[in-house]
Each structure stands twice: as C-alpha cells, then as structure tokens.
Amino acid sequence: MIQRFFKDSAVYTIGNILTRGMAIFMLPIYTxxxxxxxxxxxxxxxxxxxxxNVTIALEINQGFGxxxxxxxxxxxxxxxxxxxxxxxxxxxxFFLIFSMLFSNxxxxxxxxxxxxxxxxxxxLISIWGNGIFIFLQNQLxxxxxxxxxxxxxxxxxxxxxxITIVLMLVYKIGAAAVxxxxxxxxxxxxxxxxxxxxxxxxxxxxxxxxxxxxxxxxPLIPASVGTIALLYIDRIAIKNLMSLSDVGIxxxxxxxxxxxxxxLSGFQTAMAPLIYxxxxxVEAPVEIARIFKYFLLSVLSFIIALSFFSKEVLIVFTTxxxxxxxxxxxxxxxxxxxxxxxxxxxxxxxxxxxxxxAIINIFAGVLNTVLNYSxxxxxxxxxxxxxxxxxxxxxxxxxxxxxxxxxxxxxxWPKIISVFCxxxxxxxxxxxxxxxxxxxxxxxxxxxxxxxxxIILFMIKTLIGFKKSNELLKFFSNSISNKISKK
Numbered sequence: 001m002i003q004r005f006f007k008d009s010a011v012y013t014i015g016n017i018l019t020r021g022m023a024i025f026m027l028p029i030y031t032x033x034x035x036x037x038x039x040x041x042x043x044x045x046x047x048x049x050x051x052x053n054v055t056i057a058l059e060i061n062q063g064f065g066x067x068x069x070x071x072x073x074x075x076x077x078x079x080x081x082x083x084x085x086x087x088x089x090x091x092x093x094f095f096l097i098f099s100m101l102f103s104n105x106x107x108x109x110x111x112x113x114x115x116x117x118x119x120x121x122x123x124l125i126s127i128w129g130n131g132i133f134i135f136l137q138n139q140l141x142x143x144x145x146x147x148x149x150x151x152x153x154x155x156x157x158x159x160x161x162x163i164t165i166v167l168m169l170v171y172k173i174g175a176a177a178v179x180x181x182x183x184x185x186x187x188x189x190x191x192x193x194x195x196x197x198x199x200x201x202x203x204x205x206x207x208x209x210x211x212x213x214x215x216x217x218x219p220l221i222p223a224s225v226g227t228i229a230l231l232y233i234d235r236i237a238i239k240n241l242m243s244l245s246d247v248g249i250x251x252x253x254x255x256x257x258x259x260x261x262x263x264l265s266g267f268q269t270a271m272a273p274l275i276y277x278x279x280x281x282v283e284a285p286v287e288i289a290r291i292f293k294y295f296l297l298s299v300l301s302f303i304i305a306l307s308f309f310s311k312e313v314l315i316v317f318t319t320x321x322x323x324x325x326x327x328x329x330x331x332x333x334x335x336x337x338x339x340x341x342x343x344x345x346x347x348x349x350x351x352x353x354x355x356x357x358a359i360i361n362i363f364a365g366v367l368n369t370v371l372n373y374s375x376x377x378x379x380x381x382x383x384x385x386x387x388x389x390x391x392x393x394x395x396x397x398x399x400x401x402x403x404x405x406x407x408x409x410x411x412x413w414p415k416i417i418s419v420f421c422x423x424x425x426x427x428x429x430x431x432x433x434x435x436x437x438x439x440x441x442x443x444x445x446x447x448x449x450x451x452x453x454x455i456i457l458f459m460i461k462t463l464i465g466f467k468k469s470n471e472l473l474k475f476f477s478n479s480i481s482n483k484i485s486k487k
Contacts, residue, residue, distance in 0.1 A: 040245060047235060056092055057092065057131065058217055060088065064084045068080045078201075083209045096125065118176070129183050140193060163181040164180070226362040237369070253385070257329060260336050286410060289411050294464070301459065314329075331382070347403030360399060364395040372387045375387050416463075
C-alpha cells in the first residue's frame with residue numbers, strides 16, 4: 001500500500017505542480033491587468049461554481065468511488081460508470097438551461113447590477129463545462145489511472161491559460177478572458193478524459209445502481225455545502241462587510257496558499273482510493289499512520305517556508321496593491337493543511353456514516369460563518385483568515401474523534417502536536433522579527449533560511465528520525481533508477 005501510495009502521489013504531485021502551479025505564474029499577469037475589484041469578482045464567481053459543483057450532481061462521484069472500488073465485477077463496474085456519467089450530463093445540462101434563463105436576476109443578486117451580465121453568462125457556461133470535466137477526471141482517479149489523470153490536468157491547464165493569455169494580452173477583454181479560457185480548457189480536458197476511460201462507459205442506465213450511489217452521496221451534500229462555507233464564507237463575508245477589492249486581496253493570499261495545495265494534492269488524490277481498496281488489510285492502519293508522518297513532514301516544511309518568505313514572494317509576483325496579502329498567507333496556509341488532514345480520518349466514510357459527516361460539516365460551516373461575521377468588523381481580513389483557521393482546527397478534531405472510534409489508526413500524537421507547535425511558533429517569531437527589529441534585507445534572509453533549515457531538521461528527527469529519512473531517500477532513488485533502467 002505504501003509503495004503504491006508514494007508512486008501515485010508522486011505522479012499526482014508532479015501533475016499538480018505543472019497544472020495548479022501555473023496559477024501562481026499567471027498572477028503577475030492578473031495583478032497587472034486586473035484591479036483588486038475585478039479579481040474579487042472572478043473569485044466570487046469561482047465560489048459560486050464550487051457551490052454548483054457540490055450540489056447539482058448530488059455528489060454522485062463520492063457514491064461512485066465508494067461502491068466502484070468494492071466490486072470486482074466488470075459488468076457492475078461499467079454499470080456504475082455509465083449510470084453516473086449520464087446522470088451528471090443530464091443534471092448539469094438542466095442547470096445551464098435554468099441559470100441562463102434567469103442570468104440577469106442571478107447576476108444582479110450574486111455579483112451586483114453594475115457588473116456585466118454577459119461575463120456572468122460566459123462564467124455560467126464555464127461552470128457547466130467544469131462540472132462535467134471534474135466528474136470525468138475524478139473517474140480516472142477511481143480507476144487508478146494516475147498517469148492519465150495527470151495528462152488530462154496538464155491539457156486543461158495548457159489550453160485554459162493559453163486562451164486566457166491571448167484574449168487578455170492581445171484582445172484585452174479583461175475578466176471575460178479568464179472564463180473563456182476556463183471553458184476552452186474544460187471542454188478539451190473533458191473530451192480527453194472520456195477518451196481515456198471510454199471502455200468504461202456504455203449506453204446503459206441502471207436505476208438500482210443510481211439509487212445505491214445516491215443513497216450514499218445525498219447525505220454528503222449538506223456536508224459539502226458546509227465545506228464550501230468553511231472554505232469560502234470568508235470571502236462572502238468580506239464582500240458584504242468590506243469591499244470587492246478586499247476580496248481580491250484575500251483571494252491573492254489564497255492563491256499563494258495554493259502552493260501548499262500543490263504538495264497536499266498529490267497525497268489527497270492518491271490516498272482515498274488506496275484506503276477504500278486496502279482498509280480491510282490488517283496492516284493498513286499502521287501504514288496510514290506512517291504515511292501521515294511523511295505527509296506532515298512534507299507539507300509543514302512547505303508551509304513554514306512559504307510563511308517565512310511570503311513578503312518576498314508577493315513582491316516578485318504582484319504589485320503594491322496586493323502586498324497586504326502577506327500578513328494572512330501563513331494563517332490561510334495552516335487552515336488549508338488542517339482541512340486537508342481530513343483525508344486521514346477515513347472511519348466515518350468506511351462505515352458509511354454519511355449523516356454524521358453531514359452534521360460535522362454543517363457545524364463547521366455555521367461556526368466559520370459566525371466567526372467571520374464576528375471578527376471581520378474588528379480585524380478585517382486578518383479576522384477572516386483566523387476564523388477559517390479556527391474552524392478548520394475544530395473540524396479536524398471532531399473528524400478525528402469519530403474516525404478513531406470506527407477505524408482506529410495508531411497516530412503518534414505527542415510527536416505530531418510538538419511539530420505543529422514548533423512550526424506555528426516559528427512563523428510567529430519570524431513575523432515579530434520582521435515587524436519590530438530593524439535589520440537589513442540580506443541579514444533577515446539569512447536568518448530566515450537558517451531558522452527554516454533548523455526547524456525542518458527538528459521535524460525530521462521528531463517524526464521519522466534521520467535513519468528512516470535516509471531509507472526513504474534510498475527508496476525514491478531506487479524507484480527512479482528502476483524506471484530509468486526500464487526505459
């Protein structure tokens with residue numbers, strides 16, 4: 001399980017660096033051609049798209065993943081694949097027709113009457129394409145087609161950003177270029193995803209299979225809506241209590257926190273299918289606990305590095321209008337980590353307690369909403385980021401408590417808590433040094449670099465030990481050598 005995990009997560013991580021990493025390199029273009037207000041509008045529409053993606057298709061992809069992985073019957077697997085595909089195509093097509101009919105009203109109430117309804121309509125079409133693409137690409141993940149999944153993601157990125165750059169720089173159509181680019185990438189990647197998995201899809205639709213999948217997934221809709229609230233209510237609250245420009249600055253901070261997601265995504269994408277496939281094995285809990293330590297070591301190292309050098313990164317990639325984002329990048333990055341760690345709390349999903357999952361996520365969404373509307377009036381965007389971090393921590397603790405009850409995993413909590421405390425405290429100290437002590441830039445850079453190295457060494461020693469870290473490096477080097485020799 002561990003070898004398959006590292007193999008798949010490496011493929012997914014490389015793919016995500018090539019795909020999601022492009023979003024970081026697009027920021028110099030966005031921040032120079034779009035105002036914080038325009039960027040805020042784009043962020044709000046993307047949030048609407050995320051909400052559509054977890055509701056319109058009734059989260060059937062989760063039901064599909066849960067039952068497809070359990071059956072060895074080719075006939076049943078094809079029935080699950082085909083039924084879920086035709087359902088998703090129908091659901092998103094109904095959504096598009098309905099939303100286009102009421103696009104003027106939706107635009108006025110969700111974005112603002114002073115914003116172009118034409119751009120909003122283009123965005124609706126791109127949301128339709130994105131829903132179908134995301135479903136088809138996720139199918140590849142459940143089929144364990146890690147290489148194909150990665151290729152599809154690269155194609156999506158290349159097409160969408162190429163079209164966006166041409167339309168933005170040559171035709172100068174502003175925010176509309178982003179949504180035309182997304183639509184083009186969604187269509188191209190959806191077609192390629194279907195091509196890779198076309199052998200799985202037949203002209204069959206089995207109501208019984210649909211019912212089985214929906215019985216599992218429908219209770220997860222409130223859970224997913226709660227997750228959306230946990231992830232995005234901060235920007236909605238900022239729009240209502242502050243301005244779209246503040247949403248844009250907060251959104252830039254989130255984009256840089258996406259650097260953390262590049263590391264997270266490989267682990268996340270590989271983990272769920274492997275857990276569903278192997279959880280009945282006696283050694284699975286121990287192996288998951290070991291993977292969790294490697295996960296923490298990798299991700300915490302990135303988060304601390306990003307937090308230490310967030311100001312420098314913003315200076316390189318953005319303009320002064322966005323520099324304020326530096327103070328919330330560390331907070332959002334840690335919040336992103338706590339949300340991602342929920343993949344290591346599989347107990348409720350394994351025993352199909354989806355109603356409990358829904359209750360936890362709804363609670364998390366409500367908690368984050370209350371915190372945001374309480375703290376933003378007093379602390380601005382810092383209050384929004386702190387609200388998301390606190391909600392993420394509480395949610396993870398609740399998930400872990402219930403998960404351990406149904407599927408116990410022997411996590412080493414004293415070691416885990418100690419590296420978290422040291423990591424967070426080190427970020428606080430670096431921020432204090434930056435703001436209080438008068439020190440030249442070169443000396444400050446060296447101080448940060450030395451501190452980062454020492455903290456990473458401490459985490460290696462605490463979590464896995466230097467001996468095991470050498471064994472891990474040998475494992476990776478041997479894997480790479482074997483692949484090269486085969487070629």
